[in-house]
Amino acid sequence: MSLSPDGTRLARITVMGEERSMVISEIATGRLLATSTVGVTKVRNLEWINNDRLLATVSVAQSIPVFNIPKSEWALGLVFDVPTRTFKQILNSTRGVAPMLASDPQIRTSAQGEGIYVRAFSVTGSGHVDLLRVNPANAYGQLSAPMLYTTEDFVLDASGTVIAKSFYDDRRRWALLLQDGRASTYTTRWLVEAPLDAPALRGMGTTERSIIVEARRDDLPADPRDPGSNLFQVDVDTAEWTRLPFTRQPESLIHHPVTGLLIGGARMSDQGMTYEFIDPAAATRWAAILRAFPDKSPVLVSWSDNLHQVLVLTGGDRSSGVYQLVDFDRRAADIVGEAYPTIGPAQVGEVRPVSYKAADGLEIHGYLTLPPQVSDPRGLPLVVLPHGGPQANDDGGFYWLAQAIASRGYAVLQPNFRGSTGYGQAFVEAGYGEWGRKMQTDLSDGVRYLAGEGIVDPRRVCIVGASYGGYAALAGATLDPDVYRCAVSIAGVSDLRRMVGWTAQQAGRRDTVSVRYWNRFMGADGLGDRSLDARSPSRLADKVTIPILLIHGRDDTVVPIEQSRMMINAMREAGKPGARLVEMPGEDHWLSRGGTRLAALEETVAFLEANNPAH
Template sequence: MIRSLLAAGALALTAAVALPAVAQPAPPPIEAYASLPALSNLALSPNGERIAFIGQVGASRRLGVQTVSGEPLGVVDIGTQKVRSVRWADDDHVLIYTSSFTDLAGMATEREFYTAQSYNVRTRRFVALLNRTVGGGANMASTRISGGAGVVNILAGPPFVHVVNGVPRTFVTSYDREFQLKTFEVDLDTGIGTPRDDFNGVMGPDGRAVAEAGWDSSRGRWWVSARRAVGLAQIWTSEDHMIDTPSLLGFGRTDESVIVRVPEDGGDHLYEIPLDGSEPRKLAFGNVGEASPIYHPRTGALLGFYFLGDNDREYVFTEERMGGAWASVMAAYPDQDVSLVSSTPDFTKLIVQTQGEGDTGTYQLVDLTAGRAVRIGSQYPAIPAEAIGEVRFIHYAAADGTDIPAYLTLPPGRDVADLPLIVMPHGGPQARDEPGFDYWAQLLASRGYAVLQPQFRGSVGFGKAHYEAGFGEWGRKMQTDLSDGVRYLAAEGIADPARVCIWGWSYGGYAAMAGPTIDPGVYRCAAAGAGVSDLPRMLDWERDQTGGRDTPVMRYWKRFMGATRINDGSLAEVSPTRMVQNANVPILLIHGRDDSVVPYAQSEMFATALRRAGKDVEMVDLVGEDHWLSSAAGRLAVFQALIPFLEQHNPPR
């Protein structure tokens, strides 16, 4: 019998909502889609007896910890903190990783900075990691940051973690020059950090690095070094990596080897490199695609590999027992998209998430020893099954014959003929959409629209040739790949070509800006969130952020934009701000004031240029919102502006 793990009176985060049965149900309110997931960041303790998770209650987030049978072990209100991950360090300590947009002393600009906290389940106390240091560390009041995604590595044994953090070097303009990365061993109950100089890579059980990676960004040389009795020795090198570099991922099938992901012709490949320096071995997985290793959460041992395919996910495990266990899980959910969320080290208890037809994302606790699964809760309990539109994975040919994969979400309860269409390109552009429940696409489908998500050239996950076909095609073929999808759906009788709008975020926001300015005549309206509107000015901003004209970040942008320098004249032709004379449809712009990826000024300057040209434009400021729409208030503000805009300028019925 399926029963809820969230016992009555614990958090009541995933209580089912009883809805009346009707033939043509009204769509759920916008708030049902805009709210942050009711349940997220689930993690099983190593002994399999406890679950930690983040629950959303109104505008507030709560860290919840309880036994698998539902006994509460602590509920902590963490307000509006942006939680990036939750994991167990041991059976008593939960690590919570958060970020905030702030301006630390000495920094040239505001950035997204990261912090880690520990929660002791027994004492029910929170402590900030690196609240102070000993043994020669700097005053952490000014250095409690982690660049990029940050790293928290769990040590086996005593309750310590390794935190890689930034330590002040000099206060100049570039982050890389302001701070150097340093490793601290941090006590989980006091938060006190001790500097460690012998960790910078794959960590052994004793907390010391067994292998490290290095990169000479000016020459493109990348290497792996292994620890010897004295110092390090290079065991593998690779050349010609000016932008795309290999990645040192972790241990191989034994603790005597490591795995490196290497970009090659035909896609990324994994190599197992022996630490003794002998011949590497290329790992082959048949035709299942590019692989990502899965590691033991405490020991770092290799457990298996994860594959994200065109429209499914696959797991391959190193042990036959684990492979058989996962096969039984898949057999229990034959028509669903199943993801592994968390597991005990012995792989006897798992948390999985199912998505698919009628499922917004349900978490299940699977006990393989007992042979049963228990429903924990749903991401979006206020969205009923009948409101979820069918998602089809399709292919169409671009004008030059390039095959473009795409996801097509259809409005529930409508005939698939002459539908109003929203084209929704993803961000990146070096990214992709994935199978499963997409709350943006499903919101639009619930309002009566078909939604096309093209995996245009330059997208990843569909082979290296598809990805590299996007080089130099920013605003060119990457843009017409979108309108070619409109023409395909019109020819198939699925979409009405006179009722098409475009909406996207980040790079998708750029594509939405470019629709009416660079590829006009296709869309009757455009809505752009956090988009790039002026490519030379974006490159200029990135140069200031990264500290040079030839940094890896600058090389990345120039490769997609097809530019050799910031003032390359060809960039004006694909900059929406400089092509506003072509715009002849209503345009909605949305941008967060705290965006650290694409500056708010990019939307502001586009709005100004459109107004000066006498064009129809509306701009929505998201005060306190970042690039990722991390708050429910920001998501709601976006949808409250977007849906009325689309319904006014592209009525769904």
């Protein structure tokens, strides 16, 4: 859902089977203004350009032969015109560029009116990935600012002018360029060696001539409120670096819908998404929303230009998610939709925060989802559900996979193991080199904690996970034996060395930030490090003593399906009959299509019930 700039209209994407439709309604009367089929596509984002036009970002898996880029997940932009009820694909008729979006689109208003600013690949082979201004009326793009392939990122002011940009070169150096006054030239104001953890631009700061940079600056005084913070505001004209006034570093930043200025941030906590606003008006609005929805962990979805109307998604009270429109002019809140309309409170289990000590004393936080109607859990069967990433986290909100498993009578543990975000940089770094090691035992330590509390039966535990979680599921079957009765890996990694090699192959060179990132997290000395084999489940298939289910999309461009095929082949060669691979045609890494997501869920539940009955 998305709220129009003037706060009078609501746009939503509805799903029927695999068909997506755009639905626009008038809030005051509920009158339907427009509806149009988007088609069988994957809608990733929806935002208003003005009160009559919207931008829908969709994605497709395809290659770009002209750049010799293998199949990847690419974003496309569709402009929907409410009065005419028609779509136009942006950049589709723009000569000299590919229609795929090479950056997140940003909407800005200049003397020319509203424009969509996005980078696009030149098809001339010039190495340019220029910034274009797309006219929403005809979806045609014109050059806004020339940029090379090595241009890492940029920051626009409210009128669409580039005030800062960054470069990353093959020598592992990152450079920050700031605009000289109001001119169109740029000066390098900071250059740093960055083989890993390259700095990043995070948008405008709190003033028109400032930007936000995420970077390690050990040469500057640490923030006493949050010593691990690495967010700074940089003055474009003086290049002065200052700390931001957040009590804890946010994971995402919030900018004003009109000015583009920084007004707040959000981070995950044990209480769900937590917001901190540094703009007084926004802070007042959000404080009122928290008072209106106690214990419902409201999530900001969108708001009107004047911040008088706010769209939030609330959970809690065993809810599968309710969209609420808060109108400060009327001093009222109305329900405008449900995330899962057919899933009522009776089908949603309670989600409890849990914390326990890992074997080395590190405190691990997570969430335990109970079966519906269970309030005093004793001796339950358990499914451990580690998240993907691994540099990500789980929260206490409604999660379809956890709730579906819990609805069959299982307790579900989602631990934020070391390496997860949301608990400071030191906690992330505690995961470096710990694939198959302490990141893995953090999971089984959670099993032992719950068993010690009498909540679960340690003899009836399985593990299910997707992406990194899929690796953890396979590692549970090979590296941490005698804990689990069965394992389900969805799009999981089974051979660490092959995975890093594939990443290098996709990039066309051996030394990339991605390769260095994975080597650090996995604990390898370099590309091709054979020590990774000792923590690669497909190379340890002879150790498997439990049934394994593998599920993988054939169009996965993040973890190739080869990883699951290697695991199933290794199981067969080792004479292990208790393994099965389900391949999902036309599906990506995230199970984005409803039909295949449902099929994956049915396969998972049936497998759990067969190998670890809940009753």
